[in-house]
Every structure is written in C-alpha cells, then in structure tokens.
Amino acid sequence: MGWDEYVSQVGALTDAINQAVTSKTPKVRPVPKQPYYEIAIPLTASNELMGSILLLVSRATSQTLVSSAMKKYVVGAIGVLVLLGIPFYWFFYHYVITPLESLSEAIEIASFKTFELRFEPRNDEIGLVADSVNILLKKFKKEIEEYEKKDKYYREMEEKWWKTILKTIVPLNEYVIVVDENNNVLYANFELKNTESLQLHLLDVIDVEQQNLLRLVGQAFDNPGEVIEGETIFKGQNLSVKVVHVGTTSEMNRTLILFYPKKVY
Numbered sequence: 001m002g003w004d005e006y007v008s009q010v011g012a013l014t015d016a017i018n019q020a021v022t023s024k025t026p027k028v029r030p031v032p033k034q035p036y037y038e039i040a041i042p043l044t045a046s047n048e049l050m051g052s053i054l055l056l057v058s059r060a061t062s063q064t065l066v067s068s069a070m071k072k073y074v075v076g077a078i079g080v081l082v083l084l085g086i087p088f089y090w091f092f093y094h095y096v097i098t099p100l101e102s103l104s105e106a107i108e109i110a111s112f113k114t115f116e117l118r119f120e121p122r123n124d125e126i127g128l129v130a131d132s133v134n135i136l137l138k139k140f141k142k143e144i145e146e147y148e149k150k151d152k153y154y155r156e157m158e159e160k161w162w163k164t165i166l167k168t169i170v171p172l173n174e175y176v177i178v179v180d181e182n183n184n185v186l187y188a189n190f191e192l193k194n195t196e197s198l199q200l201h202l203l204d205v206i207d208v209e210q211q212n213l214l215r216l217v218g219q220a221f222d223n224p225g226e227v228i229e230g231e232t233i234f235k236g237q238n239l240s241v242k243v244v245h246v247g248t249t250s251e252m253n254r255t256l257i258l259f260y261p262k263k264v265y
Helices: 003-009 016-023 059-108 125-169 210-222
Strands: 027-030 036-045 048-058 175-179 185-188 228-234 237-246 254-261
Touching (some): 210 228
Antiparallel strands (some): 036 048, 175 254
C-alpha cells in the first residue's frame, strides 16, 4: 500500500511521517488524545529515500523504557565516577593538597631570626615554590644584615661626632644628653647604665621631674632650631636646662639637652 493510499483510507495521525520524509531523519510525535507516540523512520540508501517505517508505541511503555534506561545510565555513571574519582582524589590529596598544607605551615612558622624555611626538599613544582621562598628569605636576611651594619656604623660615627663637638664646647661641670625622635638616648657626656643589650630611654636617665623635662623636650620638638630654656633637678642638683631640636628627617632627627649650673647674680 502506498502512502497516499494509506492516508486516504486510514488518515495521518500526526505529521511525523511528513517531517521524517522531508528531513530524512526519524521523528517522534505524540498522537493527539491517544496514549501513543507515532514514530516515523525514513529508509535511505546513498542519501536517496527508499521508504519509511511508521510505528505506534504506547506512552506508558516508552516511559518505562526511558526510566529503566535512565536508572542504568545513572548507576553506570556513578560507578565510573567511583572508579575514577577515588584514585584521582587520593592522588590529588597525597601529591598536591598535603604538600601545600605542609608548605603553608612551614611558611607560617618560618623563623625571622634565622630566616630559615624548614620544609622537606621535593623534586616537583611545590619543591620549586619552597626553594623560591627560601631564596627570598635569604635575600631578606642579607639585606637586613647589611642595613644593621650600616645603621651601626652610622650610629658609631654619629656618636664620635657628638663626642668630639660637645667635648670641645661643653665644660666638665655641665651635662649633655642627645636623644632621637623617640627620646631614646644616643649619646651622653657622662657614664650611663650598661646598654649592651638595652636601649635606654630618656626617662631611664632622668630620675626626678620627668614630666617637666618631657614638656621642654616636646616644646623643642614642635619648634625646631629654637632654644627652649627651663629649670630642673638632675643628678641631685638644681640646674638650668636648654633644649634644642635639630634635623627634619628620621636619619637626622635629634634633640640636644644641656644641663648647666644656674647663674649666680
């Protein structure tokens, strides 16, 4: 029976066959008001249409088949993920996550006194990162050591400079203290406490009337180059005091405090 004869006698339920013939690809259409799907499958040879197959399939049967296929697909996919995922997770955790955590901990506890990174050598990318961190720490250590040497040298030279200048112009019965911007003592023309491991503050040297002297130092700091005068008690003596602040940078930001006997009129 030809298609035209079939259509004239039975009638087309959907346009599935027309669409399949036109596109030369299978088509599925639900039959209106019927529990069926109409499936049209074109038969071709050398891209020439030879005929077509028309099937009516129950919707319930189709849904059962699809559901069964989906379950099998899901189970299969889970199986594949399990088979591939567990080895991958173990590899990733063992060779990536754990070494990175160890490197992170090593960096956090790295000693900034010795500038050493305690991390087991590795011949991989993480080992290269650890080596780079070690190189960086060594550079920091070298730069800090050089800075400390220069700072020590400059302080020693400055101390000699102050000692030479003040020894020339300050009488023996007068006292001089030179402090930095934080009031740390840099030089004094009298014997101080043992300062090998301790940075003396001005308040460590002045035992009485500390607030009065700090007030004078503060005034001098606010008025660079201006001599601030006052009176205070130092080394058990009631002395006059002059304070002057010199310098405008941290490298040369000094305050000179001169204690001298009061003039008798």
